[in-house]
Amino acid sequence: MLHKIPPCSMRPRLFISLPVYVATLFCLLHLGSSISYAQSNTLEHCLETMHRARKAISESRSPNQQTLFPVLDPTYQKHQQNYDNWAECVKGQKAPLSAFQTIDGESYDMATLSGKVLVVNFWFMSCAPCVAEIPALNKLVKEYKGKNVLFLGFSSDKAAALKPAFFENHPFDFKIIADARNIIIPFHTNSFPTTYIVDQRGIIHQAWIGFVGNGMDSLAPYHKAKSAIDDLLTTANK
Template sequence: MIYLIRRLMKPFICLAFVLFGASVNAQVVSVRQIMDKMESYKNFSYRSVNRMKEIFTNDTVTQQNHAVFEKASGDKNWGYLLNIETKKENDQFTSADLYNGQQLIHTDPNDSTYQIQSPQMTGYTLQSTLPGRLKWIQGRLEKGLSKVVKTSDTTINAVDNYHLIVNIKDTLINKEHDYSYVHLYIDKLSGMPDCIIIRSRDMSFGNGATMYYSETRYSDYKFNEDNIDIASITIPKGFHPPKEQPALPKEQTDLLALGSVAPGWTLYTADGKKTSLTRLKGKVVLMDFYFIGCAGCMLSLKPLNNLFEKYKGKNFIIASLTERDSKQSVLDFEKNYRLKYPGYVNAADVVKSYHVKAFPTFYYIDKKGKIANVHVGYGDDFEKNATAIIDDLLKK
Protein backbone atom coordinates (compact mmCIF):
# COMPACT_ATOMS: atom_id res chain seq x y z
CA MET A 1 0.00 0.00 0.00
CA ILE A 2 1.33 3.45 -0.89
CA TYR A 3 0.86 6.41 1.43
CA LEU A 4 1.45 9.98 0.34
CA ILE A 5 -0.25 13.28 1.05
CA ARG A 6 -0.58 16.46 -0.96
CA ARG A 7 0.74 19.62 0.59
CA LEU A 8 -2.63 21.26 1.21
CA MET A 9 -4.39 18.24 2.71
CA LYS A 10 -5.14 18.66 6.40
CA PRO A 11 -2.73 16.50 8.32
CA PHE A 12 -5.05 15.69 11.13
CA ILE A 13 -7.47 13.95 8.76
CA CYS A 14 -5.26 10.87 8.49
CA LEU A 15 -5.65 9.83 12.18
CA ALA A 16 -9.29 10.88 12.55
CA PHE A 17 -10.31 7.90 10.43
CA VAL A 18 -8.17 5.62 12.58
CA LEU A 19 -9.88 6.82 15.76
CA PHE A 20 -13.40 6.51 14.36
CA GLY A 21 -12.73 3.34 12.41
CA ALA A 22 -12.90 0.93 15.35
CA SER A 23 -15.65 -0.78 17.23
CA VAL A 24 -18.26 -0.61 20.09
CA ASN A 25 -21.98 -2.66 22.22
CA ALA A 26 -24.59 -2.32 24.99
CA GLN A 27 -26.58 0.67 26.17
CA VAL A 28 -28.06 0.66 22.66
CA VAL A 29 -31.26 2.24 23.92
CA SER A 30 -29.59 5.42 25.20
CA VAL A 31 -27.84 6.22 21.93
CA ARG A 32 -30.84 5.09 19.90
CA GLN A 33 -33.13 7.37 21.90
CA ILE A 34 -31.04 10.42 21.03
CA MET A 35 -31.07 9.48 17.35
CA ASP A 36 -34.83 8.82 17.39
CA LYS A 37 -35.40 12.20 19.01
CA MET A 38 -33.44 14.02 16.31
CA GLU A 39 -34.99 11.99 13.51
CA SER A 40 -38.50 12.85 14.73
CA TYR A 41 -38.04 16.51 13.77
CA LYS A 42 -38.21 18.00 10.29
CA ASN A 43 -35.20 20.15 11.16
CA PHE A 44 -32.89 20.89 14.06
CA SER A 45 -29.81 22.94 14.80
CA TYR A 46 -27.16 23.34 17.47
CA ARG A 47 -24.02 25.26 18.28
CA SER A 48 -20.80 23.57 19.27
CA VAL A 49 -17.31 24.45 20.44
CA ASN A 50 -14.56 21.93 19.72
CA ARG A 51 -11.18 22.03 21.43
CA MET A 52 -8.75 19.57 19.95
CA LYS A 53 -5.14 18.77 20.70
CA GLU A 54 -3.49 18.43 17.32
CA ILE A 55 -2.62 14.81 16.79
CA PHE A 56 1.17 14.87 16.55
CA THR A 57 1.96 18.11 18.40
CA ASN A 58 1.05 19.81 21.68
CA ASP A 59 -0.85 22.61 19.93
CA THR A 60 -4.54 23.11 20.69
CA VAL A 61 -7.08 24.30 18.14
CA THR A 62 -10.49 25.75 18.99
CA GLN A 63 -13.35 25.84 16.49
CA GLN A 64 -16.95 27.02 16.78
CA ASN A 65 -19.72 25.61 14.62
CA HIS A 66 -23.36 26.41 13.96
CA ALA A 67 -24.94 23.37 12.32
CA VAL A 68 -28.39 23.27 10.71
CA PHE A 69 -29.96 19.99 9.55
CA GLU A 70 -33.01 19.64 7.31
CA LYS A 71 -34.50 16.16 7.13
CA ALA A 72 -34.35 14.69 3.61
CA SER A 73 -36.10 11.34 3.57
CA GLY A 74 -35.21 10.83 -0.08
CA ASP A 75 -31.49 11.07 0.61
CA LYS A 76 -30.33 7.48 1.08
CA ASN A 77 -26.72 8.48 1.69
CA TRP A 78 -27.21 10.66 4.75
CA GLY A 79 -30.84 11.48 5.42
CA TYR A 80 -30.24 15.19 5.94
CA LEU A 81 -29.33 18.34 4.11
CA LEU A 82 -27.02 20.47 6.20
CA ASN A 83 -25.25 23.78 6.57
CA ILE A 84 -22.28 24.00 8.95
CA GLU A 85 -20.85 27.47 9.56
CA THR A 86 -17.39 27.55 11.12
CA LYS A 87 -15.63 30.18 13.20
CA LYS A 88 -12.09 30.09 14.54
CA GLU A 89 -10.80 31.25 17.92
CA ASN A 90 -11.00 34.93 17.00
CA ASP A 91 -14.75 34.53 16.40
CA GLN A 92 -14.27 35.29 12.71
CA PHE A 93 -16.55 33.44 10.30
CA THR A 94 -14.20 31.44 8.13
CA SER A 95 -16.19 28.95 6.06
CA ALA A 96 -19.40 27.01 5.54
CA ASP A 97 -19.89 23.41 4.45
CA LEU A 98 -23.11 22.65 2.60
CA TYR A 99 -24.47 19.18 1.89
CA ASN A 100 -27.21 19.22 -0.73
CA GLY A 101 -27.95 15.50 -0.78
CA GLN A 102 -25.38 14.75 -3.46
CA GLN A 103 -22.21 16.70 -2.74
CA LEU A 104 -20.44 18.46 0.09
CA ILE A 105 -19.62 22.01 -0.94
CA HIS A 106 -17.02 24.01 0.97
CA THR A 107 -17.52 27.77 0.70
CA ASP A 108 -15.04 30.48 1.66
CA PRO A 109 -16.52 33.96 2.20
CA ASN A 110 -13.07 35.54 2.26
CA ASP A 111 -12.68 35.18 -1.50
CA SER A 112 -16.24 34.11 -2.47
CA THR A 113 -15.11 30.70 -3.70
CA TYR A 114 -16.53 27.21 -3.38
CA GLN A 115 -15.08 23.74 -3.87
CA ILE A 116 -16.76 20.37 -4.32
CA GLN A 117 -15.21 18.14 -1.67
CA SER A 118 -13.82 14.66 -2.28
CA PRO A 119 -15.73 11.59 -1.05
CA GLN A 120 -13.08 11.17 1.67
CA MET A 121 -13.54 14.72 2.96
CA THR A 122 -17.33 14.42 2.65
CA GLY A 123 -17.35 11.29 4.78
CA TYR A 124 -15.07 12.84 7.38
CA THR A 125 -17.15 16.03 7.65
CA LEU A 126 -20.48 14.21 7.92
CA GLN A 127 -19.11 11.77 10.47
CA SER A 128 -17.78 14.66 12.58
CA THR A 129 -21.27 16.09 13.09
CA LEU A 130 -23.36 15.08 16.10
CA PRO A 131 -25.69 12.83 14.04
CA GLY A 132 -22.64 11.36 12.31
CA ARG A 133 -20.93 10.44 15.55
CA LEU A 134 -24.08 8.92 17.00
CA LYS A 135 -24.73 6.91 13.82
CA TRP A 136 -21.19 5.59 13.95
CA ILE A 137 -21.57 4.52 17.59
CA GLN A 138 -25.01 3.00 16.99
CA GLY A 139 -23.72 1.01 14.03
CA ARG A 140 -20.92 -0.46 16.12
CA LEU A 141 -23.29 -1.25 18.97
CA GLU A 142 -25.61 -3.18 16.68
CA LYS A 143 -22.70 -5.29 15.46
CA GLY A 144 -21.85 -6.26 19.04
CA LEU A 145 -18.17 -5.55 18.57
CA SER A 146 -17.57 -3.92 21.95
CA LYS A 147 -19.41 -2.22 24.80
CA VAL A 148 -20.63 1.10 26.12
CA VAL A 149 -20.26 1.36 29.87
CA LYS A 150 -22.53 3.59 31.95
CA THR A 151 -20.48 5.19 34.69
CA SER A 152 -21.36 7.60 37.51
CA ASP A 153 -23.58 10.53 36.62
CA THR A 154 -21.88 13.92 36.55
CA THR A 155 -22.60 17.64 36.31
CA ILE A 156 -21.62 19.97 33.47
CA ASN A 157 -22.28 23.69 33.95
CA ALA A 158 -24.65 22.87 36.84
CA VAL A 159 -26.65 20.50 34.62
CA ASP A 160 -27.03 16.83 35.59
CA ASN A 161 -25.70 14.45 32.94
CA TYR A 162 -25.60 10.73 32.27
CA HIS A 163 -22.05 9.61 31.50
CA LEU A 164 -21.48 6.80 28.99
CA ILE A 165 -18.03 5.57 27.93
CA VAL A 166 -17.54 3.86 24.58
CA ASN A 167 -14.53 1.57 24.73
CA ILE A 168 -13.19 1.58 21.18
CA LYS A 169 -9.92 -0.18 21.90
CA ASP A 170 -7.92 -1.05 24.99
CA THR A 171 -4.85 -3.21 24.59
CA LEU A 172 -1.09 -3.43 25.05
CA ILE A 173 1.45 -2.97 22.26
CA ASN A 174 5.01 -3.80 23.30
CA LYS A 175 3.88 -3.42 26.93
CA GLU A 176 2.54 0.08 26.19
CA HIS A 177 -1.10 1.00 26.83
CA ASP A 178 -2.92 1.55 23.51
CA TYR A 179 -6.49 2.81 23.91
CA SER A 180 -9.29 4.99 22.57
CA TYR A 181 -12.48 5.99 24.41
CA VAL A 182 -15.47 8.17 23.56
CA HIS A 183 -17.18 9.82 26.53
CA LEU A 184 -20.84 10.80 26.05
CA TYR A 185 -22.36 13.28 28.50
CA ILE A 186 -26.15 13.38 28.05
CA ASP A 187 -28.34 16.05 29.63
CA LYS A 188 -30.85 14.23 31.86
CA LEU A 189 -33.55 16.83 31.25
CA SER A 190 -33.32 17.33 27.47
CA GLY A 191 -31.95 13.90 26.56
CA MET A 192 -29.42 15.56 24.23
CA PRO A 193 -25.61 15.44 24.44
CA ASP A 194 -23.97 18.25 26.35
CA CYS A 195 -20.47 17.08 25.57
CA ILE A 196 -18.51 14.41 23.69
CA ILE A 197 -14.88 13.78 24.62
CA ILE A 198 -12.50 11.52 22.71
CA ARG A 199 -9.30 10.34 24.40
CA SER A 200 -6.76 8.20 22.63
CA ARG A 201 -3.25 6.87 23.09
CA ASP A 202 -1.98 5.23 19.93
CA MET A 203 1.24 3.23 19.61
CA SER A 204 1.10 2.67 15.84
CA PHE A 205 3.51 5.43 14.81
CA GLY A 206 7.23 5.57 15.46
CA ASN A 207 8.54 4.53 18.86
CA GLY A 208 6.37 6.85 20.92
CA ALA A 209 2.78 7.41 21.92
CA THR A 210 0.41 9.53 19.84
CA MET A 211 -1.90 11.29 22.28
CA TYR A 212 -5.23 12.61 21.00
CA TYR A 213 -7.84 14.65 22.83
CA SER A 214 -10.99 16.21 21.42
CA GLU A 215 -13.73 17.88 23.44
CA THR A 216 -16.94 19.10 21.80
CA ARG A 217 -19.56 20.96 23.84
CA TYR A 218 -23.06 21.33 22.40
CA SER A 219 -25.61 24.03 23.17
CA ASP A 220 -28.54 26.06 21.84
CA TYR A 221 -30.48 23.12 20.42
CA LYS A 222 -33.49 24.16 18.33
CA PHE A 223 -36.09 21.90 16.72
CA ASN A 224 -38.74 22.38 14.00
CA GLU A 225 -37.85 26.01 13.38
CA ASP A 226 -40.10 27.78 10.87
CA ASN A 227 -37.34 30.04 9.57
CA ILE A 228 -35.12 27.26 8.18
CA ASP A 229 -34.64 28.14 4.52
CA ILE A 230 -33.75 25.16 2.38
CA ALA A 231 -32.36 27.59 -0.18
CA SER A 232 -29.56 28.39 2.26
CA ILE A 233 -28.16 24.92 1.63
CA THR A 234 -27.04 25.91 -1.85
CA ILE A 235 -24.01 27.69 -3.25
CA PRO A 236 -24.37 31.39 -2.36
CA LYS A 237 -25.02 33.76 -5.23
CA GLY A 238 -21.85 35.24 -6.65
CA PHE A 239 -19.59 32.44 -5.41
CA HIS A 240 -17.29 30.78 -7.95
CA PRO A 241 -14.68 28.00 -8.13
CA PRO A 242 -11.11 29.03 -7.27
CA LYS A 243 -9.15 30.45 -10.16
CA GLU A 244 -6.84 27.92 -11.70
CA GLN A 245 -3.20 28.68 -11.06
CA PRO A 246 -1.06 28.89 -14.18
CA ALA A 247 0.78 25.64 -14.77
CA LEU A 248 4.47 25.73 -13.92
CA PRO A 249 6.95 24.78 -16.63
CA LYS A 250 7.59 21.04 -16.77
CA GLU A 251 11.20 21.49 -15.68
CA GLN A 252 9.96 23.04 -12.42
CA THR A 253 7.53 20.25 -11.55
CA ASP A 254 9.28 17.05 -12.58
CA LEU A 255 11.37 15.32 -9.94
CA LEU A 256 15.08 15.90 -10.34
CA ALA A 257 16.74 13.64 -12.89
CA LEU A 258 18.83 10.71 -11.72
CA GLY A 259 22.51 11.48 -12.15
CA SER A 260 22.03 15.23 -11.87
CA VAL A 261 23.88 17.23 -9.23
CA ALA A 262 21.79 17.58 -6.08
CA PRO A 263 20.98 21.25 -5.35
CA GLY A 264 22.98 22.53 -2.42
CA TRP A 265 21.43 23.62 0.85
CA THR A 266 22.40 24.90 4.27
CA LEU A 267 19.95 24.29 7.11
CA TYR A 268 19.67 24.19 10.89
CA THR A 269 18.34 21.37 13.00
CA ALA A 270 15.56 22.13 15.46
CA ASP A 271 18.16 22.41 18.23
CA GLY A 272 20.27 24.88 16.24
CA LYS A 273 23.01 22.78 14.63
CA LYS A 274 24.08 23.96 11.17
CA THR A 275 24.66 21.52 8.31
CA SER A 276 25.10 21.81 4.56
CA LEU A 277 24.90 19.26 1.78
CA THR A 278 28.44 20.24 0.78
CA ARG A 279 29.74 19.12 4.18
CA LEU A 280 28.04 15.75 3.67
CA LYS A 281 29.88 15.01 0.43
CA GLY A 282 31.51 11.59 0.61
CA LYS A 283 28.52 10.17 2.46
CA VAL A 284 25.30 8.59 1.21
CA VAL A 285 22.46 10.93 2.16
CA LEU A 286 18.80 9.98 2.46
CA MET A 287 16.76 13.19 2.31
CA ASP A 288 13.33 12.68 3.87
CA PHE A 289 10.86 15.46 2.97
CA TYR A 290 8.04 15.30 5.50
CA PHE A 291 5.69 17.25 7.72
CA ILE A 292 4.31 16.34 11.10
CA GLY A 293 1.01 14.53 10.71
CA CYS A 294 0.99 13.12 7.18
CA ALA A 295 0.15 9.41 7.23
CA GLY A 296 3.06 8.16 5.14
CA CYS A 297 5.50 10.37 7.04
CA MET A 298 4.36 8.92 10.35
CA LEU A 299 4.53 5.34 9.08
CA SER A 300 8.11 5.90 7.93
CA LEU A 301 9.38 6.83 11.42
CA LYS A 302 10.18 3.30 12.61
CA PRO A 303 11.88 2.24 9.34
CA LEU A 304 13.97 5.44 9.31
CA ASN A 305 15.05 4.82 12.90
CA ASN A 306 15.95 1.26 11.92
CA LEU A 307 18.00 2.48 8.95
CA PHE A 308 19.82 4.98 11.15
CA GLU A 309 20.79 2.22 13.59
CA LYS A 310 21.74 -0.23 10.85
CA TYR A 311 24.11 2.15 9.07
CA LYS A 312 25.50 4.05 12.06
CA GLY A 313 29.18 4.79 11.42
CA LYS A 314 29.01 3.67 7.78
CA ASN A 315 29.12 6.97 5.86
CA PHE A 316 25.34 7.20 5.79
CA ILE A 317 23.21 10.16 6.88
CA ILE A 318 19.46 10.71 7.17
CA ALA A 319 18.32 14.32 6.82
CA SER A 320 14.62 14.93 7.50
CA LEU A 321 13.42 18.28 6.19
CA THR A 322 10.21 20.16 6.98
CA GLU A 323 9.08 23.42 5.47
CA ARG A 324 6.14 24.09 7.78
CA ASP A 325 6.75 22.81 11.31
CA SER A 326 8.20 25.11 13.98
CA LYS A 327 11.43 24.43 15.85
CA GLN A 328 9.55 23.67 19.06
CA SER A 329 7.09 21.37 17.30
CA VAL A 330 9.97 19.41 15.78
CA LEU A 331 11.81 19.21 19.11
CA ASP A 332 8.69 17.88 20.84
CA PHE A 333 8.04 15.53 17.92
CA GLU A 334 11.57 14.10 17.98
CA LYS A 335 11.43 13.60 21.75
CA ASN A 336 8.00 11.96 21.78
CA TYR A 337 8.77 9.52 18.95
CA ARG A 338 12.37 8.93 20.06
CA LEU A 339 13.82 9.83 16.68
CA LYS A 340 17.54 9.15 16.37
CA TYR A 341 18.20 11.10 13.17
CA PRO A 342 18.19 14.92 12.82
CA GLY A 343 15.28 17.02 11.62
CA TYR A 344 15.91 20.28 9.76
CA VAL A 345 13.48 23.21 9.81
CA ASN A 346 12.65 26.15 7.52
CA ALA A 347 13.30 24.02 4.45
CA ALA A 348 10.85 25.74 2.07
CA ASP A 349 13.57 26.69 -0.43
CA VAL A 350 14.90 23.13 -0.47
CA VAL A 351 11.40 21.73 -1.00
CA LYS A 352 11.09 24.05 -3.99
CA SER A 353 14.52 23.32 -5.47
CA TYR A 354 13.91 19.56 -5.24
CA HIS A 355 10.43 19.92 -6.85
CA VAL A 356 8.67 18.22 -3.94
CA LYS A 357 4.89 18.27 -4.39
CA ALA A 358 3.76 15.35 -2.23
CA PHE A 359 4.81 13.95 1.11
CA PRO A 360 6.76 11.98 2.02
CA THR A 361 9.35 12.21 -0.74
CA PHE A 362 12.72 10.46 -0.39
CA TYR A 363 15.83 11.49 -2.33
CA TYR A 364 18.97 9.34 -2.22
CA ILE A 365 22.19 11.31 -2.78
CA ASP A 366 25.37 9.40 -3.62
CA LYS A 367 28.87 10.08 -2.28
CA LYS A 368 29.60 12.45 -5.17
CA GLY A 369 26.58 14.61 -4.40
CA LYS A 370 24.42 13.39 -7.28
CA ILE A 371 20.79 12.20 -7.34
CA ALA A 372 20.95 8.39 -7.22
CA ASN A 373 17.30 7.54 -6.60
CA VAL A 374 13.99 9.10 -5.62
CA HIS A 375 10.68 7.74 -4.32
CA VAL A 376 7.40 9.51 -3.62
CA GLY A 377 5.09 8.14 -0.93
CA TYR A 378 5.48 5.40 1.64
CA GLY A 379 5.07 1.71 0.87
CA ASP A 380 5.05 -1.30 3.16
CA ASP A 381 8.33 -2.41 1.54
CA PHE A 382 10.02 0.97 2.12
CA GLU A 383 12.69 -0.29 4.52
CA LYS A 384 13.54 -3.29 2.33
CA ASN A 385 13.88 -1.13 -0.80
CA ALA A 386 15.81 1.58 1.04
CA THR A 387 18.24 -1.00 2.40
CA ALA A 388 18.96 -2.33 -1.10
CA ILE A 389 19.55 1.20 -2.46
CA ILE A 390 21.79 2.24 0.44
CA ASP A 391 23.83 -0.98 0.32
CA ASP A 392 24.46 -0.46 -3.38
CA LEU A 393 25.48 3.19 -2.94
CA LEU A 394 27.84 2.43 -0.05
CA LYS A 395 29.74 -0.06 -2.23
CA LYS A 396 30.51 2.58 -4.85
Protein backbone atom coordinates (compact mmCIF):
# COMPACT_ATOMS: atom_id res chain seq x y z
CA MET A 1 0.00 0.00 0.00
CA LEU A 2 1.27 3.44 -0.89
CA HIS A 3 1.62 5.89 1.99
CA LYS A 4 1.29 9.61 1.58
CA ILE A 5 3.56 12.40 2.72
CA PRO A 6 1.35 14.92 4.58
CA PRO A 7 0.34 17.94 2.50
CA CYS A 8 0.62 21.70 2.81
CA SER A 9 -2.41 23.50 4.20
CA MET A 10 -0.86 26.96 4.39
CA ARG A 11 2.01 28.90 2.85
CA PRO A 12 5.06 28.59 5.11
CA ARG A 13 8.51 29.43 3.85
CA LEU A 14 9.95 26.11 2.72
CA PHE A 15 13.32 25.12 1.38
CA ILE A 16 12.87 22.86 -1.62
CA SER A 17 16.33 21.31 -1.12
CA LEU A 18 15.23 19.76 2.21
CA PRO A 19 13.80 16.23 2.15
CA VAL A 20 10.10 16.34 1.38
CA TYR A 21 9.13 14.61 4.59
CA VAL A 22 10.92 17.30 6.62
CA ALA A 23 9.41 20.18 4.67
CA THR A 24 5.92 18.91 5.26
CA LEU A 25 6.37 19.32 9.02
CA PHE A 26 5.74 23.02 8.45
CA CYS A 27 2.56 22.51 6.47
CA LEU A 28 0.65 19.67 8.12
CA LEU A 29 -2.99 19.52 7.15
CA HIS A 30 -5.44 20.27 9.96
CA LEU A 31 -8.03 17.86 8.63
CA GLY A 32 -9.39 14.50 9.65
CA SER A 33 -11.40 11.52 8.47
CA SER A 34 -14.87 11.08 7.06
CA ILE A 35 -17.19 8.64 8.77
CA SER A 36 -19.87 8.35 6.09
CA TYR A 37 -19.59 7.86 2.34
CA ALA A 38 -23.23 8.13 1.27
CA GLN A 39 -23.90 9.69 -2.09
CA SER A 40 -25.77 12.45 -0.27
CA ASN A 41 -22.42 13.69 1.04
CA THR A 42 -21.08 16.89 -0.41
CA LEU A 43 -17.47 17.90 -0.92
CA GLU A 44 -17.94 20.39 1.89
CA HIS A 45 -19.21 17.65 4.20
CA CYS A 46 -16.19 15.49 3.39
CA LEU A 47 -13.87 18.32 4.39
CA GLU A 48 -15.76 19.17 7.57
CA THR A 49 -15.89 15.61 8.89
CA MET A 50 -12.24 15.11 8.01
CA HIS A 51 -11.36 18.28 9.91
CA ARG A 52 -13.25 17.18 13.00
CA ALA A 53 -11.55 13.77 13.10
CA ARG A 54 -8.13 15.29 12.51
CA LYS A 55 -8.69 17.70 15.40
CA ALA A 56 -9.77 14.86 17.68
CA ILE A 57 -6.62 12.86 16.91
CA SER A 58 -4.38 15.88 17.47
CA GLU A 59 -6.03 16.68 20.80
CA SER A 60 -5.68 13.08 22.00
CA ARG A 61 -1.94 12.99 21.34
CA SER A 62 0.23 13.40 24.43
CA PRO A 63 3.25 15.76 24.35
CA ASN A 64 5.75 12.89 24.49
CA GLN A 65 4.37 11.59 21.21
CA GLN A 66 5.79 14.56 19.31
CA THR A 67 8.53 13.47 16.90
CA LEU A 68 10.77 15.16 14.36
CA PHE A 69 9.46 13.15 11.41
CA PRO A 70 5.73 12.63 10.76
CA VAL A 71 6.26 8.97 9.80
CA LEU A 72 7.59 8.30 13.30
CA ASP A 73 4.56 9.82 15.01
CA PRO A 74 2.43 7.08 16.67
CA THR A 75 -0.70 8.73 15.25
CA TYR A 76 0.69 8.84 11.69
CA GLN A 77 -1.28 5.82 10.48
CA LYS A 78 -4.48 7.30 11.92
CA HIS A 79 -3.92 10.45 9.92
CA GLN A 80 -3.22 8.43 6.79
CA GLN A 81 -6.47 6.55 7.29
CA ASN A 82 -8.24 9.91 7.57
CA TYR A 83 -6.85 10.95 4.19
CA ASP A 84 -7.99 7.64 2.69
CA ASN A 85 -11.46 8.10 4.19
CA TRP A 86 -11.67 11.58 2.68
CA ALA A 87 -10.75 10.12 -0.72
CA GLU A 88 -13.59 7.60 -0.43
CA CYS A 89 -15.97 10.36 0.61
CA VAL A 90 -15.32 12.53 -2.46
CA LYS A 91 -15.29 9.62 -4.89
CA GLY A 92 -18.37 9.55 -7.10
CA GLN A 93 -19.19 13.21 -6.66
CA LYS A 94 -19.38 15.80 -9.42
CA ALA A 95 -16.17 17.75 -9.96
CA PRO A 96 -17.15 21.43 -9.59
CA LEU A 97 -15.13 22.72 -12.53
CA SER A 98 -16.06 25.88 -14.39
CA ALA A 99 -14.63 27.98 -17.20
CA PHE A 100 -10.99 29.00 -16.87
CA GLN A 101 -7.99 30.18 -18.86
CA THR A 102 -4.41 28.92 -18.72
CA ILE A 103 -1.38 31.20 -18.37
CA ASP A 104 -0.76 30.53 -22.08
CA GLY A 105 -4.17 31.95 -22.99
CA GLU A 106 -6.02 28.69 -23.68
CA SER A 107 -9.68 28.77 -22.65
CA TYR A 108 -11.69 25.83 -21.35
CA ASP A 109 -15.29 25.37 -20.28
CA MET A 110 -17.59 22.46 -19.50
CA ALA A 111 -18.13 21.74 -23.18
CA THR A 112 -14.41 21.44 -23.97
CA LEU A 113 -13.77 19.36 -20.83
CA SER A 114 -16.63 16.93 -21.45
CA GLY A 115 -15.65 13.44 -22.60
CA LYS A 116 -12.04 13.73 -21.41
CA VAL A 117 -10.24 12.12 -18.49
CA LEU A 118 -9.02 14.99 -16.33
CA VAL A 119 -6.02 14.96 -14.03
CA VAL A 120 -6.53 17.95 -11.72
CA ASN A 121 -3.67 19.04 -9.48
CA PHE A 122 -3.88 21.84 -6.88
CA TRP A 123 -0.46 23.28 -6.08
CA PHE A 124 1.62 26.41 -5.42
CA MET A 125 5.27 27.28 -5.94
CA SER A 126 6.52 27.39 -2.35
CA CYS A 127 4.90 24.06 -1.43
CA ALA A 128 7.77 21.58 -1.27
CA PRO A 129 5.63 18.42 -1.70
CA CYS A 130 3.98 20.07 -4.72
CA VAL A 131 7.33 20.74 -6.39
CA ALA A 132 8.65 17.29 -5.48
CA GLU A 133 5.94 15.51 -7.45
CA ILE A 134 6.24 17.60 -10.64
CA PRO A 135 8.69 15.21 -12.42
CA ALA A 136 6.36 12.26 -11.80
CA LEU A 137 3.38 14.25 -13.08
CA ASN A 138 5.32 15.31 -16.18
CA LYS A 139 5.96 11.64 -16.93
CA LEU A 140 2.21 11.15 -17.14
CA VAL A 141 1.83 14.00 -19.63
CA LYS A 142 4.43 12.46 -21.93
CA GLU A 143 2.95 8.99 -21.70
CA TYR A 144 -0.61 10.05 -22.54
CA LYS A 145 0.23 12.57 -25.24
CA GLY A 146 -2.33 12.33 -28.04
CA LYS A 147 -4.82 10.44 -25.87
CA ASN A 148 -8.08 11.70 -24.44
CA VAL A 149 -6.51 12.92 -21.19
CA LEU A 150 -6.15 16.54 -20.08
CA PHE A 151 -3.70 17.55 -17.35
CA LEU A 152 -4.63 20.68 -15.38
CA GLY A 153 -2.50 22.38 -12.73
CA PHE A 154 -4.47 24.93 -10.69
CA SER A 155 -2.14 27.19 -8.73
CA SER A 156 -3.14 29.56 -5.96
CA ASP A 157 -0.21 31.76 -7.04
CA LYS A 158 -1.07 34.85 -9.02
CA ALA A 159 0.00 34.95 -12.66
CA ALA A 160 2.63 37.61 -11.96
CA ALA A 161 4.24 35.32 -9.36
CA LEU A 162 4.55 32.38 -11.77
CA LYS A 163 7.74 33.72 -13.26
CA PRO A 164 9.62 31.96 -16.06
CA ALA A 165 12.55 31.42 -13.68
CA PHE A 166 10.49 28.97 -11.64
CA PHE A 167 9.54 26.89 -14.67
CA GLU A 168 13.12 26.96 -15.94
CA ASN A 169 14.15 25.15 -12.76
CA HIS A 170 10.96 23.11 -12.42
CA PRO A 171 9.35 22.50 -15.82
CA PHE A 172 5.68 21.63 -15.32
CA ASP A 173 3.99 20.20 -18.41
CA PHE A 174 0.42 20.49 -17.11
CA LYS A 175 -1.89 23.20 -18.42
CA ILE A 176 -1.19 25.81 -15.74
CA ILE A 177 -3.98 28.01 -14.39
CA ALA A 178 -2.90 30.86 -12.09
CA ASP A 179 -4.83 32.58 -9.28
CA ALA A 180 -7.21 29.62 -9.32
CA ARG A 181 -8.94 30.16 -5.97
CA ASN A 182 -12.31 30.38 -7.74
CA ILE A 183 -11.71 26.80 -8.94
CA ILE A 184 -10.10 25.45 -5.76
CA ILE A 185 -12.71 26.77 -3.29
CA PRO A 186 -15.71 24.82 -4.71
CA PHE A 187 -13.70 21.60 -4.26
CA HIS A 188 -13.60 22.35 -0.52
CA THR A 189 -9.97 21.45 -0.02
CA ASN A 190 -7.39 23.64 1.67
CA SER A 191 -4.43 21.29 1.26
CA PHE A 192 -1.65 21.19 -1.28
CA PRO A 193 -0.92 19.19 -3.26
CA THR A 194 -4.29 17.58 -3.85
CA THR A 195 -4.92 15.52 -6.98
CA TYR A 196 -8.20 14.40 -8.54
CA ILE A 197 -8.75 11.97 -11.39
CA VAL A 198 -12.05 12.94 -13.04
CA ASP A 199 -13.84 10.64 -15.47
CA GLN A 200 -15.31 11.47 -18.87
CA ARG A 201 -18.66 12.41 -17.29
CA GLY A 202 -17.09 14.88 -14.88
CA ILE A 203 -17.31 12.57 -11.86
CA ILE A 204 -14.44 12.22 -9.37
CA HIS A 205 -13.00 8.75 -9.91
CA GLN A 206 -10.10 8.98 -7.47
CA ALA A 207 -8.45 11.60 -5.27
CA TRP A 208 -5.57 11.91 -2.84
CA ILE A 209 -3.98 14.49 -0.59
CA GLY A 210 -0.25 15.11 -0.31
CA PHE A 211 2.74 13.54 -2.00
CA VAL A 212 1.88 9.88 -2.56
CA GLY A 213 4.52 7.43 -1.40
CA ASN A 214 6.97 7.30 1.49
CA GLY A 215 9.23 10.05 0.17
CA MET A 216 11.68 7.57 -1.29
CA ASP A 217 9.79 6.59 -4.45
CA SER A 218 9.75 9.76 -6.52
CA LEU A 219 7.50 8.14 -9.14
CA ALA A 220 4.78 7.10 -6.70
CA PRO A 221 2.38 9.87 -7.91
CA TYR A 222 2.91 8.66 -11.48
CA HIS A 223 2.05 5.04 -10.66
CA LYS A 224 -1.05 5.96 -8.65
CA ALA A 225 -2.42 8.27 -11.33
CA LYS A 226 -1.56 5.91 -14.18
CA SER A 227 -3.60 3.11 -12.67
CA ALA A 228 -6.69 5.33 -12.45
CA ILE A 229 -6.24 6.82 -15.94
CA ASP A 230 -5.77 3.41 -17.57
CA ASP A 231 -8.90 2.14 -15.81
CA LEU A 232 -10.99 4.99 -17.21
CA LEU A 233 -9.56 4.73 -20.74
CA THR A 234 -10.06 0.98 -20.81
CA THR A 235 -13.65 1.28 -19.65
CA ALA A 236 -14.37 3.93 -22.30
CA ASN A 237 -13.08 1.64 -25.06
CA LYS A 238 -15.31 -1.27 -24.13
